[in-house]
Amino acid sequence: MTRLSDIMETQGKLLYSKLFHKHRQVEVALNCSILSWKEIERSRKRSSGISNSAETAHSHAVQVCEIVSVCKTDEQENTKTRRSRTNAEQPSQLYPHAFTVSCVRRTRQHRWRCSDVTFHSANQGLCEQWIQVINEQLSLLTNRPKSLLVYINPFGGKRHGKRIYERKVAPLFGRACISTDVIVTERANHARDHLKTEANLDKYDGVVCVGGDGMFSEILHGLITRTQTDSGVDQKQPDAELVPCSLHIGIIPAGSTDCICFATVGTNDPVTSALHIIVGDSQPMDVCSVHHNDTFLRYSVSLLGYGFYGDVLTNSERTRFLGPARYDLSGLKTFLSHNYYEGTVSFLPAENNVGDPRDKLQCRSGCPICQHKPSSKDVQCEMSEKKEKSDEDVSGGWRAIRGRFIAINAASMSCACPRSPQGLSPSAHLADGTTDLILVRKCSRLDFFRHLLRHTNKEDQFDHSFVEVHRVRKFRFQPQQHELVSLEDLSVSPISSAQTTYNYSTSHSRWSCDGEILPHAAIQVSVQCQLIRLFARGIEEQQQCLLEDPCTLWALEPSTH
Numbered sequence: 001m002t003r004l005s006d007i008m009e010t011q012g013k014l015l016y017s018k019l020f021h022k023h024r025q026v027e028v029a030l031n032c033s034i035l036s037w038k039e040i041e042r043s044r045k046r047s048s049g050i051s052n053s054a055e056t057a058h059s060h061a062v063q064v065c066e067i068v069s070v071c072k073t074d075e076q077e078n079t080k081t082r083r084s085r086t087n088a089e090q091p092s093q094l095y096p097h098a099f100t101v102s103c104v105r106r107t108r109q110h111r112w113r114c115s116d117v118t119f120h121s122a123n124q125g126l127c128e129q130w131i132q133v134i135n136e137q138l139s140l141l142t143n144r145p146k147s148l149l150v151y152i153n154p155f156g157g158k159r160h161g162k163r164i165y166e167r168k169v170a171p172l173f174g175r176a177c178i179s180t181d182v183i184v185t186e187r188a189n190h191a192r193d194h195l196k197t198e199a200n201l202d203k204y205d206g207v208v209c210v211g212g213d214g215m216f217s218e219i220l221h222g223l224i225t226r227t228q229t230d231s232g233v234d235q236k237q238p239d240a241e242l243v244p245c246s247l248h249i250g251i252i253p254a255g256s257t258d259c260i261c262f263a264t265v266g267t268n269d270p271v272t273s274a275l276h277i278i279v280g281d282s283q284p285m286d287v288c289s290v291h292h293n294d295t296f297l298r299y300s301v302s303l304l305g306y307g308f309y310g311d312v313l314t315n316s317e318r319t320r321f322l323g324p325a326r327y328d329l330s331g332l333k334t335f336l337s338h339n340y341y342e343g344t345v346s347f348l349p350a351e352n353n354v355g356d357p358r359d360k361l362q363c364r365s366g367c368p369i370c371q372h373k374p375s376s377k378d379v380q381c382e383m384s385e386k387k388e389k390s391d392e393d394v395s396g397g398w399r400a401i402r403g404r405f406i407a408i409n410a411a412s413m414s415c416a417c418p419r420s421p422q423g424l425s426p427s428a429h430l431a432d433g434t435t436d437l438i439l440v441r442k443c444s445r446l447d448f449f450r451h452l453l454r455h456t457n458k459e460d461q462f463d464h465s466f467v468e469v470h471r472v473r474k475f476r477f478q479p480q481q482h483e484l485v486s487l488e489d490l491s492v493s494p495i496s497s498a499q500t501t502y503n504y505s506t507s508h509s510r511w512s513c514d515g516e517i518l519p520h521a522a523i524q525v526s527v528q529c530q531l532i533r534l535f536a537r538g539i540e541e542q543q544q545c546l547l548e549d550p551c552t553l554w555a556l557e558p559s560t561h
């Protein structure tokens with residue numbers, strides 16, 4: 001059977017009608033990618049040569065892929081609108097039928113909102129036809145999730161996770177006809193364990209995490225482990241070729257730092273995140289696998305931090321009851337302690353085609369550097385070419401730096417968050433298969449303060465003599481001495497030698513791995529390119545927002561006259 005929309009498409013537009021919007025007559029047109037409308041009277045003036053500067057404000061357009069839903073307007077709503085005007089000649093009284101289109105509207109600072117636009121008509125059949133044709137177009141958008149598995153951490157951040165989901169997110173999912181199974185976690189690792197073994201993942205198009213970076217880490221581990229188990233891959237092998245996860249992960253921010261959400265969406269706002277999930281955005285993301293000798297420890301997507309950030313996290317656990325403020329208090333305490341740690345960092349630099357941490361080419365929506373996904377074979381190939389070219393290179397391209405460090409940070413993404421809107425490494429990429437290794441050597445308190453302060457403004461935090469940064473594919477860290485003695489032995493009783501009294505707890509820091517403490521200081525890290533995908537699109541440039549502005553889109557449309 002030929003669909004109505006197929007017939008209309010052969011005539012250029014899927015649908016075109018004169019309808020009423022906000023008591024004014026408008027021309028409404030739909031093609032396969034854009035729904036647009038403009039006031040008839042004003043557009044006539046324009047065609048007769050009268051000033052058009054004000055008219056563009058009355059022309060609107062929305063991309064079909066950013067329509068959340070379309071439905072018949074509630075009869076009561078419609079009556080209310082009509083009664084609100086006293087004039088008996090109001091067109092909406094003469095045109096009692098209506099349909100409402102809900103769509104994405106961009107507001108300030110990368111925030112999205114859901115806006116309703118209602119069109120009226122005298123003809124009920126015409127309204128039904130509009131609803132049917134728009135719905136047909138929406139059903140062609142196959143990237144949109146229809147069924148989601150939602151995990152809520154009720155204790156993350158300010159403990160508002162459940163309320164945020166129920167009040168701000170669930171109604172939007174309902175409007176977009178997305179079905180959900182919701183699990184409110186009852187203990188730490190509940191979500192991870194459920195994903196690993198119990199959940200029937202065939203039922204879902206994605207998993208939603210309501211919580212902070214720690215909760216995201218649970219979902220990440222559950223999903224990666226499950227994917228490897230189902231594909232027969234042993235993730236514990238350091239050289240295992242991991243299989244990318246087929247389900248997307250959505251993040252509704254309800255934690256303390258929420259840097260993974262902030263760095264992939266541009267804001268920590270539950271409604272914005274819900275809308276990115278609804279429209280089925282897709283952002284691939286690198287995952288670091290962390291091993292101790294040949295033992296698998298954890299995965300990381302944001303910050304692996306030894307020294308300062310490891311200590312901030314360790315010290316903050318005791319004051320978890322303070323919520324997000326625990327990090328500021330612990331940050332101040334750690335800053336005043338001004339500890340440094342000795343060790344050797346070895347790393348395998350990335351090839352030149354992925355840029356440099358100081359090139360100021362920030363990863364944004366549609367980032368060209370992240371478009372090209374090198375296979376592990378490509379990487380091996382480029383590495384061996386590099387090795388051949390360098391005569392003096394006897395280490396397979398690896399470099400080693402020994403020193404005393406206040407902080408060793410590996411940022412696989414910018415780690416932008418409200419505390420640091422540009423992040424720890426502003427030019428790090430979400431999906432280029434590399435991590436930015438930042439080494440902050442021993443320096444004065446004042447110098448370290450200056451370095452920290454630059455994370456809060458636009459100054460270059462790498463422009464210090466005691467800071468260096470490298471874009472790497474793999475790295476290792478070996479703390480000074482006693483790395484083979486277990487943590488418990490060392491932290492309980494300091495080991496004495498003839499000349500020195502050695503105290504593990506002051507000479508070693510701990511690694512913070514996306515907000516979780518690792519049990520070993522000696523680690524090996526390898527970046528797995530684009531192992532997971534989020535319901536996000538990366539941070540949109542200002543320019544991209546402008547292009548998607550309704551007025552601009554209308555100007556691009558062919559005339560309907």
Ligand SMILES: CCCCCCCCCCCCC/C=C/[C@@H](O)[C@H](COP(=O)(O)O)NC(=O)CCCCCCCCCCCCCCC
Binds near residue numbers: 302424452455
């Ligand atoms: C002088 C002010 C300096 C401010 C410097 C801010 C740098 C912030 C960089 C944050 C990078 C965050 C990377 C992500 C980490 C998260 O995985 C992880 C877990 O998140 P979750 O709780 O949501 O699960 N979060 C964290 O580890 C929290 C890191 C927060 C660090 C705050 C540091 C504050 C430092 C304050 C120094 C004060 C010096 C004052 C001197 C007078």
Ligand SMILES: Nc1ncnc2c1ncn2[C@@H]1O[C@H](COP(=O)(O)OP(=O)(O)O)[C@@H](O)[C@H]1O
Binds near residue numbers: 188213218256
């Ligand atoms: N029901 C629960 N009870 C206690 N801890 C939980 C529960 N659900 C998740 N967690 C754990 O809480 C920790 C912090 O969660 P997160 O949502 O990241 O909040 P925050 O950003 O405040 O740290 C995570 O390590 C997670 O494993």
Ligand SMILES: [Ca+2]
Binds near residue numbers: 429434
């Ligand atoms: Ca990266």
